[in-house]
Amino acid sequence: MTAALRIARNAALVGYLDVRAQYTWKSWLFGWIVRATAQVLFFTAMGLLVGGRDLVLFAFVGNVAARAAQAPLGTGPDTAWERGLGTLPLLVVAPRSMLPVFGGRSAFYIVQGLVEASLIFVILAPFVGFSGNWWWLPVGLLAISLGAYGLGLFLAAIAIRRLRIGNILFNLVFYTLITIGGVNVATSVFPTWVQRTADLLPLHHGLLGLRELLATGPSRGAFGQLGLELLVGVGWFLIALVGFRLFAEGGRRDGTIDLEE
Amino acid sequence: MNAAAAAFKMQLRLALRTPNYWMVQISTIPQVIIFFSVIEAFDRPDLLINALLAPILMAMWSTALWTGGSVVRDDRWMGRLELHAAAPVGYGLVVTARVAAVVMLSLLVVPLTLATAWATYGIDIRIAHPVVLVVALLLTAAAITGTGMIFSSMTILSRAATTFQSSASYPFLLLGGVFVPLALLPVWARPFGRLVFLSWGSDLIRDSVTQPVVTALPWRLAAIVVLGAVGFGVAQWLVRVVLYRVRATGEIAAP
Numbered sequence: 001m002t003a004a005l006r007i008a009r010n011a012a013l014v015g016y017l018d019v020r021a022q023y024t025w026k027s028w029l030f031g032w033i034v035r036a037t038a039q040v041l042f043f044t045a046m047g048l049l050v051g052g053r054d055l056v057l058f059a060f061v062g063n064v065a066a067r068a069a070q071a072p073l074g075t076g077p078d079t080a081w082e083r084g085l086g087t088l089p090l091l092v093v094a095p096r097s098m099l100p101v102f103g104g105r106s107a108f109y110i111v112q113g114l115v116e117a118s119l120i121f122v123i124l125a126p127f128v129g130f131s132g133n134w135w136w137l138p139v140g141l142l143a144i145s146l147g148a149y150g151l152g153l154f155l156a157a158i159a160i161r162r163l164r165i166g167n168i169l170f171n172l173v174f175y176t177l178i179t180i181g182g183v184n185v186a187t188s189v190f191p192t193w194v195q196r197t198a199d200l201l202p203l204h205h206g207l208l209g210l211r212e213l214l215a216t217g218p219s220r221g222a223f224g225q226l227g228l229e230l231l232v233g234v235g236w237f238l239i240a241l242v243g244f245r246l247f248a249e250g251g252r253r254d255g256t257i258d259l260e261e
Numbered sequence: 262m263n264a265a266a267a268a269f270k271m272q273l274r275l276a277l278r279t280p281n282y283w284m285v286q287i288s289t290i291p292q293v294i295i296f297f298s299v300i301e302a303f304d305r306p307d308l309l310i311n312a313l314l315a316p317i318l319m320a321m322w323s324t325a326l327w328t329g330g331s332v333v334r335d336d337r338w339m340g341r342l343e344l345h346a347a348a349p350v351g352y353g354l355v356v357t358a359r360v361a362a363v364v365m366l367s368l369l370v371v372p373l374t375l376a377t378a379w380a381t382y383g384i385d386i387r388i389a390h391p392v393v394l395v396v397a398l399l400l401t402a403a404a405i406t407g408t409g410m411i412f413s414s415m416t417i418l419s420r421a422a423t424t425f426q427s428s429a430s431y432p433f434l435l436l437g438g439v440f441v442p443l444a445l446l447p448v449w450a451r452p453f454g455r456l457v458f459l460s461w462g463s464d465l466i467r468d469s470v471t472q473p474v475v476t477a478l479p480w481r482l483a484a485i486v487v488l489g490a491v492g493f494g495v496a497q498w499l500v501r502v503v504l505y506r507v508r509a510t511g512e513i514a515a516p
Contacts, residue, residue, distance in 0.1 A: 031428045038431035042440075043295075049311065049441045051303045168284045175291035184295055185302040 004100040011104030019108055036067055037120050043184055044128060053129075055184075060128045062183035064121045065210055066174075068141040069148035069203045071113035073174055075106035076155025080166030088160070092252050099244045102156055109152070113145040114138065132214040140210025143226040147202030148177075150233030150240070157243025177203045202236070205229040264350040265358040272359035276328070276366055285323045289370045292316040293377040296440065301382065309386060310470045315440035317374050318463060321402060322437075324367040325409025326430055329360045333413045342417070343513055346504055353500035356413060357493070361406045368402060386470070393469040393478065400482060401462035404489025408458060410496035417503045439463050458488035 023032065040063040047056030079102050082088070091098050121130075121137060155173060159166030180187055180194050181203035187195050198204040209225030216222075276282040296312035333356060336342045345352045378384040388394055412429050436443070436450065437459025443451055454460045461484040468475050475481075507513045 035428040035431055038428075038435055042431045042435045045435065045441045045446070046296075046299055048445045050300055050305045050308055055299070055303065164280045167281050168287060171284050171288045172291070175288050175295075179291040179294050179298070185298045189298060189302045 003096065007096060007100040008104030008107070011101045012107040015105045016108045019112060033116065033119060033123075036116060037123055040064055040067065040120050040124060044124070046184065056128055057130060059184045060124065060130065061211060061214060062181075062207060063178075064117050064124075065141065065144050065203065065207045066178045066181070066183050067120055068113040068117035068144045069177060069206075070174055071109040071116060072106070072145050072149035073152045073155065073170060073177075074109055075102075075149065075152030076159045076170045076173075077166040078106055079156035080159035080163045083160050083163055088251075097241075097244065098247075099153075099241055102160075102244070103153060106152065106156070107149070110142075110145045110149050113148070114141050117141050133217050134214065136213035136217070137210070140206060140213050140226065143209065143229045144203055144206035147206050147229040147233035150236035151202050153240035154236045154243060157240045157247060160244075161247050177201055180204070182207050200232065200235075202229060202232050205232060265354050268355045268358035269362045272332070272362035273366065276363050282324075282328060282363065282366075285320050285327060286367065286370055286373065289316045289320045289373055290377050292319060293374050294381055297378060297382045297384075309384065310467050311440050311442075313374055313378060313384075313386065314463060314466055317370050318401070318437070318439040318459065319434055320370040321364060321367045321405050322409070322433060322459070323430060325360055325364050325405045326412055326427070328363040329356070329409045329413035330416045330427075332356055332359050333416045337417065337514070340514065346508055346513060351497075351501070352504055353410070353414075353497040356410060356500065357406065357497075360410055360413065361403075364402050364406045364409070368398070371398070388470050389472060390469040390475055393475055394466060396482065397462060397465040397469055397485070400485045400489065401459070401466070404458040404462065404485055404492060407489045407493030407496060411492060411499060414496055414499040414503050417500075417507060433457060433459060436460060437463055442467070456488070458485050458492065461485045461488065 040060065043063045044056055044060045046059055047053065051058075082102070082105070088098075091101055118138060118141060121134070124130075125134065151173070155166075155169055159169060178184070180190055180198045181201065182198070183203070187198045187204055190198075205225045206229035209222045209229065212219060212222035212225065293312070293316045296315050300306070300308045300312050333342075336345060342352075345355065375384075375386070378386075435441075435446075436454040436457045438444075438446070438454060439459065442464060443454040443460045446454060461481055465475070465478075465481045465485070504513075
C-alpha cells in the first residue's frame with residue numbers, strides 16, 4: 001500500500017510538471033481561461049432568449065460545475081497519449097499495477113478542474129447577478145472533480161486499449177454528462193431510463209448537492225448528494241482498476257501491448 | 262489551381278480515415294439534445310430553428326478551427342513545412358484547400374442534426390425559402406473556411422498558439438449569435454458581433470426558414486461575402502508573414 005501511494009505521489013508530480021510545461025501563465029489565462037469562460041457564457045446566455053433569469057442562473061452554475069468535471073475526464077485521452085509515447089512496455093514489465101501510475105499521473109486534473117471552475121465563477125458571477133452562498137462552491141466542485149476523476153480513469157483504461165478512440169470517447173462522454181447531468185435543464189425532464197443513467201454518472205448528484213448548498217446552505221440532503229457523487233466516482237475507480245488489470249495482463253499474455261491498435 | 266485541387270482531395274481522403282476528425286461531428290448528437298431539451302423544458306417551439314442551427318454552426322466552426330490548426334501543426338511536426346516554404350505554390354492556398362475540404366465535409370452535420378432532432382424529439386421542419394437557406398449556408402461555410410485559417414496560421418508561431426487558437430471557438434459562437442441572436446446581447450457587444458460574419462450568416466439562415474419575407478437579402482448576403490473575404494485576405498497575408506518570419510529567424514522546424 002505504501003509503495004502504491006509512493007508511486008502515485010511521484011506520478012502526480014510528473015503530471016503536475018507536465019501541465020506546467022503545456023501552458024505559460026499567459027496562454028493559460030488569456031487562451032484557455034478565456035475560452036472556458038466564453039463557453040460557460042455561451043450556454044448561460046441561452047437564458048436571454050429562453051427561460052429568462054431563472055435559466056441564466058441555472059445554466060451558469062451548471063456550466064461552471066461542468067468545467068470542474070471536464071479536466072479530470074481528460075485523464076482518458078491523456079493516458080492514451082502516454083501509450084503513444086512508449087511508456088507502457090516499461091510499466092508492464094514493472095512488478096506493480098499500472099493504476100497507481102496513471103491514477104497519480106492525472107491527479108492534478110482534480111485541482112485544475114476545481115481552480116478553473118472557481119476562477120470562471122468569480123469572473124462571471126457579478127455579470128450574471130449571482131447571489132447565494134458562494135463560499136460553499138469549492139466543496140461542491142471538489143466532489144464533482146473527484147467523481148469525474150473516477151470516470152476519467154475508466155476512460156483511460158479503455159483509451160489505452162484503443163488509442164485512436166480516446167478523444168472521441170472523451171468528447172462523447174463529456175457532452176453526455178452536460179446533456180443529461182442537469183447542467184442546462186434539470187435531469188427530471190428526461191425519460192426515466194435517462195435519469196437512471198445520469199444517476200450512475202458523475203456530475204448529476206454533485207450538481208444537485210452544489211445547487212442546494214449555494215441556495216440554502218448546508219443540509220443533510222446536500223451532503224447526501226455530494227456523498228453519492230463520491231460513491232459514483234469510487235464505483236468507476238473500481239471498474240477502472242479491473243480494466244487496467246485486464247489490459248495489462250491481456251497485453252502481456254499475447255504480446256500486443258505496444259502494437260495493437 | 263492543380264495544387265489546390267490535389268490538397269483538397271488529399272485532405273478529403275485523410276479526414277475520412279481519421280477518427281479524430283469525426284469527433285466534432287459525433288459530438289453534434291448530444292449538442293442537439295442540449296438545445297432541444299432547453300426549448301422543450303421552457304415550452305418554446307418557436308425556437309426550433311435556433312436549436313437546429315446552433316449545433317450545425319458550432320460543428321462547422323470547430324471543424325475549421327481544429328482541423329485548420331492541426332493541418333499546419335502536423336506539417337510542421339512531420340517536417341513538411343520546409344518543403345512547402347521552398348515550393349513555388351503559396352502555402353496559404355494549400356491550407357485553404359485543405360480546410361475547405363473538411364468544412365465541406367462538415368456540412369454532413371446538417372442531416373445528422375435533422376436526424377437526431379427527428380429521432381429524439383420527433384421534429385419535422387418546414388423551410389420558407391429553401392434556395393436562400395442553401396445559398397446562405399454555403400456562403401457561411403466559405404466564410405468559415407476563410408476566417409478559420411487566421412487561427413491556423415498562428416499555430417506556426419508558437420506552441421502556445423494552439424491554446425490561443427482554441428480560445429477563438431466560443432467567443433466567435435457567442436458574438437456570431439448562433440443560438441441567441443445578436444440583437445439580444447448587451448448593446449455594447451452588438452457592434453463587435455456585426456463584424457463577425459457568423460452573426461449575418463446565422464440571422465439570415467434562421468430568417469430563411471421562418472420568415473415569410475426575407476428583407477434586405479442582397480445586403481445580408483454581401484455582408485457574409487465581404488466579411489468572409491476580409492477574413493480570407495487577412496489569413497493569406499498572415500500565412501505569408503509568419504512563414505517569412507520563421508524562415509528569417511531559422512525557426513521553421515522548431516517545435
